[in-house]
Amino acid sequence: MDNFNDLENVKAYLLERLKSASSFDDISKVKSEFLGKKGFLGKLTSDIAKVPAERRKEYGIRLNLLKKDIEDQISTYEKKFEKDLSKLEYSDFYRSLPGKKPSVGHLNIITQAIEEIVEVFAPLGFNRVRYPELDREYFVFDALNMPENHPARDEWETFFIDCPRDEKLGRLVITPHTSSGQVREMLKGNLPIRMLNISRCGRRQIDISHVPSFYQFEGLVVDENVSTANLIGVLDYFAKKFFGPDRKTRLRPYHFRFTEPSFEVDIDCGICHGKGCKLCKKGWLELGGSGMVHPSVLKAGGIDPEKYTGFAFGWGVERTFMMKSGTKIDDIRYLFSNDLRFLEQF
Amino acid sequence: MNVPIPYSWLKDYIKTNASTEEVAEALSLHSFNVEDIKKIDNDDIFEVEVTPNRGDALSILGVARELKAVLPIRGFKCEWVQKEKTDIEKINAVDKIEVVIEDKTLVPRFSAIVMDNVKFGESPKLIKERLEKVGIRPLGNVIDVTNYMMMDKGQPMHVFDYEKIVGGKMIVRESKEGEVITTLDGVTRKLPAGVIVIEDGGGRLIDLCGIMGAKNSEVDENTKKILLFVQVYDPVRIRKASMVLGHRTEAALRFEKGIDYEGVIPALWESVKMIKKLTGAVVSSELIDIVNFSRNPKEINVDVEKINKIAGREIEPEKIFSYLSALGFEKSKDKDNFVVVPSWRYDDIKIPEDIAEEVIRLYGYYNLPAKLLEGQIPVVETNKIFYWEKTARYFLKYNGFFECYTYSATTKDKAGEGALKITNPLNEEMTYLKTSLLPQLLDVLDKNQSYSDKIKVFEIASVYLRSGINEEDKIPSQPVNLGIVTHGVDYLDLKGTIESLFEIMGLNSSDVSGSFSYEIRDFGNENLGVEINFESLAKMANKLKSYTPLTNFNSIKEDLTFEVPDNVLYPQIEKTIRETDERIFKLSFKDVFKNYLTFSIEYLDKEKQISSEDTQEIRKKIFEELEKIGVRLKVL
Numbered sequence: 001m002d003n004f005n006d007l008e009n010v011k012a013y014l015l016e017r018l019k020s021a022s023s024f025d026d027i028s029k030v031k032s033e034f035l036g037k038k039g040f041l042g043k044l045t046s047d048i049a050k051v052p053a054e055r056r057k058e059y060g061i062r063l064n065l066l067k068k069d070i071e072d073q074i075s076t077y078e079k080k081f082e083k084d085l086s087k088l089e090y091s092d093f094y095r096s097l098p099g100k101k102p103s104v105g106h107l108n109i110i111t112q113a114i115e116e117i118v119e120v121f122a123p124l125g126f127n128r129v130r131y132p133e134l135d136r137e138y139f140v141f142d143a144l145n146m147p148e149n150h151p152a153r154d155e156w157e158t159f160f161i162d163c164p165r166d167e168k169l170g171r172l173v174i175t176p177h178t179s180s181g182q183v184r185e186m187l188k189g190n191l192p193i194r195m196l197n198i199s200r201c202g203r204r205q206i207d208i209s210h211v212p213s214f215y216q217f218e219g220l221v222v223d224e225n226v227s228t229a230n231l232i233g234v235l236d237y238f239a240k241k242f243f244g245p246d247r248k249t250r251l252r253p254y255h256f257r258f259t260e261p262s263f264e265v266d267i268d269c270g271i272c273h274g275k276g277c278k279l280c281k282k283g284w285l286e287l288g289g290s291g292m293v294h295p296s297v298l299k300a301g302g303i304d305p306e307k308y309t310g311f312a313f314g315w316g317v318e319r320t321f322m323m324k325s326g327t328k329i330d331d332i333r334y335l336f337s338n339d340l341r342f343l344e345q346f
Numbered sequence: 347m348n349v350p351i352p353y354s355w356l357k358d359y360i361k362t363n364a365s366t367e368e369v370a371e372a373l374s375l376h377s378f379n380v381e382d383i384k385k386i387d388n389d390d391i392f393e394v395e396v397t398p399n400r401g402d403a404l405s406i407l408g409v410a411r412e413l414k415a416v417l418p419i420r421g422f423k424c425e426w427v428q429k430e431k432t433d434i435e436k437i438n439a440v441d442k443i444e445v446v447i448e449d450k451t452l453v454p455r456f457s458a459i460v461m462d463n464v465k466f467g468e469s470p471k472l473i474k475e476r477l478e479k480v481g482i483r484p485l486g487n488v489i490d491v492t493n494y495m496m497m498d499k500g501q502p503m504h505v506f507d508y509e510k511i512v513g514g515k516m517i518v519r520e521s522k523e524g525e526v527i528t529t530l531d532g533v534t535r536k537l538p539a540g541v542i543v544i545e546d547g548g549g550r551l552i553d554l555c556g557i558m559g560a561k562n563s564e565v566d567e568n569t570k571k572i573l574l575f576v577q578v579y580d581p582v583r584i585r586k587a588s589m590v591l592g593h594r595t596e597a598a599l600r601f602e603k604g605i606d607y608e609g610v611i612p613a614l615w616e617s618v619k620m621i622k623k624l625t626g627a628v629v630s631s632e633l634i635d636i637v638n639f640s641r642n643p644k645e646i647n648v649d650v651e652k653i654n655k656i657a658g659r660e661i662e663p664e665k666i667f668s669y670l671s672a673l674g675f676e677k678s679k680d681k682d683n684f685v686v687v688p689s690w691r692y693d694d695i696k697i698p699e700d701i702a703e704e705v706i707r708l709y710g711y712y713n714l715p716a717k718l719l720e721g722q723i724p725v726v727e728t729n730k731i732f733y734w735e736k737t738a739r740y741f742l743k744y745n746g747f748f749e750c751y752t753y754s755a756t757t758k759d760k761a762g763e764g765a766l767k768i769t770n771p772l773n774e775e776m777t778y779l780k781t782s783l784l785p786q787l788l789d790v791l792d793k794n795q796s797y798s799d800k801i802k803v804f805e806i807a808s809v810y811l812r813s814g815i816n817e818e819d820k821i822p823s824q825p826v827n828l829g830i831v832t833h834g835v836d837y838l839d840l841k842g843t844i845e846s847l848f849e850i851m852g853l854n855s856s857d858v859s860g861s862f863s864y865e866i867r868d869f870g871n872e873n874l875g876v877e878i879n880f881e882s883l884a885k886m887a888n889k890l891k892s893y894t895p896l897t898n899f900n901s902i903k904e905d906l907t908f909e910v911p912d913n914v915l916y917p918q919i920e921k922t923i924r925e926t927d928e929r930i931f932k933l934s935f936k937d938v939f940k941n942y943l944t945f946s947i948e949y950l951d952k953e954k955q956i957s958s959e960d961t962q963e964i965r966k967k968i969f970e971e972l973e974k975i976g977v978r979l980k981v982l
Contacts, residue, residue: 102744105747106743107743107749111739115736118732124719127728128728128732130731132821132824133808133824134766134779134822136821149582151603155398159770160769162767163766172821172822190726192722194719200807204770205772211753212755212772223719223721225720227656227657227658227717228656228706228711229657229658229715229716230658230717230718230720232717236716237718251714253376253378253703253707255399260697260700260702261656261702261706261707262397292699294699295699309656338752340797340801341797
């Protein structure tokens with residue numbers, strides 16, 4: 001009978017042990033004590049030899065039930081302590097500490113601005129290109145309907161490079177605008193054109209709103225039946241995507257030699273929307289120039305102006321980005337200062 | 347060019363019910379931007395930004411003409427105030443002037459008249475006030491009249507003291523190199539060749555034409571007789587001279603933008619009338635009016651279809667012609683749908699597109715609809731460098747690098763050997779175009795020393811190489827480079843960053859080493875730098891990754907440490923091990939300590955499960971091969 005008593009005792013002992021356990025670890029110890037290779041259950045199984053033959057069957061059944069019982073009990077307690085599994089290594093204090101960040105740097109906001117601009121125009125089918133920063137006067141001026149000695153050339157504050165003048169193409173200059181890419185793009189010979197040229201330019205000026213190196217983005221569309229209304233459509237789309245869905249643009253008359261008609265593009269003030277307020281005075285802020293491509297420019301690009309029309313706009317990347325509310329940058333020179341305390345804010 | 351336009355002065359020409367702000371808005375939306383409105387003594391002064399093609403509008407008259415066309419479109423009344431006609435009196439011509447024009451292209455129209463009995467003195471209050479409002483200092487009645495007329499009509503003019511013109515003779519000619527003239531401002535100027543000047547009968551230069559008169563013939567309090575002088579000069583010569591001499595006067599700025607040929611004589615007579623009224627002078631010579639040009643009226647086609655195509659909206663022909671008529675374009679008498687360009691717009695309006703601009707701006711750009719593009723989207727291949735630039739930028743950013751943008755130009759030292767020079771630099775710091783990104787990036791480290799012990803910066807930008815001027819374009823090679831500079835970063839960490847970037851770009855070391863090399867340079871003081879021709883790199887880069895079939899067999903991994911003699915370099919060891927057996931699946935550098943080099947090796951047989959006997963055999967071969975170059979397993 002002793003053997004049968006042992007079965008009962010083992011169960012009572014198990015419950016006692018489980019009740020006194022205080023962690024998942026304790027349960028694991030209990031588990032191996034009872035179910036492990038040299039545990040109680042193993043011993044009871046080998047004890048079967050000592051049981052009288054006629055009761056061995058009953059003993060076996062009882063043993064199996066006990067085993068199942070033990071497993072259930074242990075599993076219940078395991079679940080109870082499962083949450084503590086993690087507590088073992090990570091204390092509440094440890095979890096309250098700030099995380100260790102991987103070392104992450106910063107992209108200059110010029111890059112961020114360019115990316116945003118590209119993203120706005122890409123769905124409209126504008127293909128990004130880049131044209132040389134140093135180019136000949138022909139592409140910068142002559143091809144754009146600004147012949148030699150024309151006063152319009154003055155406005156561009158151009159840097160000239162000490163390099164032999166070419167008889168046909170003129171002097172080497174730092175392109176003062178991205179429009180020098182217009183005729184280059186046309187000469188590729190692919191029509192229609194939807195170009196987005198983002199390139200570095202240079203002008204002889206430096207103050208809080210000008211730097212001698214800067215980026216411009218230039219849109220050029222050439223196709224049959226392109227109108228001023230299309231230009232307004234595209235600029236409005238840009239304004240809404242880039243500045244906000246409630247913004248709108250307007251065109252005012254202006255003059256550029258390479259567009260006819262020429263426009264200046266305004267965007268309504270984000271605060272008063274064109275009514276005029278303390279911040280903007282007139283309700284509108286100047287974005288930049290644009291126009292319908294001049295027939296002479298189309299001709300220079302090998303395109304028939306009777307069949308094709310086009311529009312173009314070219315603005316400063318930095319300036320446009322700074323006009324976006326929220327950046328609060330009051331001096332464009334910061335963008336080229338490479339002060340890490342400035343860069344880390346973006 | 348900005349011109350100040352007092353509202354009170356405009357009222358000499360137009361009568362309107364529009365307020366100051368309404369006038370400014372009408373001008374801004376249809377003609378010229380009004381940049382500012384200043385208040386002086388109860389008057390509003392419009393600061394009008396006249397575009398360079400519109401020399402005709404650099405005056406009160408010019409702006410008034412625009413307003414007459416534009417205000418009615420905005421719903422305001424605008425009447426033209428008729429000025430009393432200037433009667434041309436009978437002249438008692440006693441004084442003469444002999445004019446010699448050596449080259450007719452110098453002065454398309456030359457007009458002058460002599461007036462006697464001039465009493466030099468102050469101008470009346472109204473004239474002085476008006477001049478001051480537009481920023482001109484009153485200098486005495488006859489001089490003030492010339493300045494007043496320049497602002498009023500846009501026609502610059504000059505008065506000489508007639509008696510200071512030796513022999514009453516004027517020779518209009520081009521200057522010879524080195525000739526000298528002292529202008530009214532007291533400055534003695536040495537002239538280049540080709541400047542338009544006037545020489546008198548005594549061989550003296552008495553006028554720097556279109557720019558400023560000469561001191562030797564100026565009007566003063568003793569002046570009795572004046573020569574009133576109203577011209578049209580060759581705009582190109584005036585511009586060149588004024589630029590070369592660095593003397594950009596109000597007169598020169600107007601002459602170089604073109605003068606209304608037909609406005610010359612009316613302006614002259616109006617000045618005569620004013621001078622008579624102010625000084626009591628009388629005309630004492632015939633009117634000299636030498637016309638050296640012949641211009642037929644210019645007629646341009648009003649292509650309604652083209653106008654509508656450019657606008658993107660239909661504008662009725664009646665409207666089109668009414669806008670044009672308001673701007674002074676009259677219908678051609680003999681050609682249907684043609685208009686005659688008014689004399690003051692003669693140089694500006696050339697082609698039907700110019701007419702379209704006039705029409706559409708009066709219609710109002712703000713009245714046009716917004717339409718997105720309708721045509722087909724062009725199918726073109728995008729330059730893949732943009733993708734790789736973006737990839738590189740983000741890779742570097744997420745590895746702790748800061749992105750810099752430096753100026754294209756720098757000092758001679760930093761720009762590097764053979765750098766291109768700017769002929770008109772802003773300052774010495776920006777005179778040469780950089781041939782390398784590194785010197786300016788090293789400056790960034792210097793400048794940010796105190797930021798952190800470890801600094802990592804980069805820039806992706808062009809450098810400019812004189813050597814690379816290509817034959818077709820005649821422009822220098824301007825490759826886009828990637829420059830990286832670090833402070834306090836371990837050499838191998840930097841090298842690993844670059845190798846990792848190459849891997850992301852689909853380039854393995856053998857792709858790169860064959861056609862491409864880069865060098866990590868040690869600039870001392872824990873500063874390292876590396877520069878890569880990113881354009882070339884991006885051309886080789888490859889997004890396409892092909893896969894090797896996976897096996898179900900397990901690999902065996904182990905680390906082996908070797909003792910490396912002095913004259914052996916890493917690539918040689920790596921290559922030797924790799925080539926020993928094809929079952930060496932992966933081999934990577936793990937660590938180095940003194941001359942002990944540790945590799946992680948992974949063995950895999952794709953055909954069957956590899957056994958420890960197999961690896962033992964491979965290992966033995968590795969040792970044999972390495973033995974040949976003197977590399978031995980480290981003995982513990």
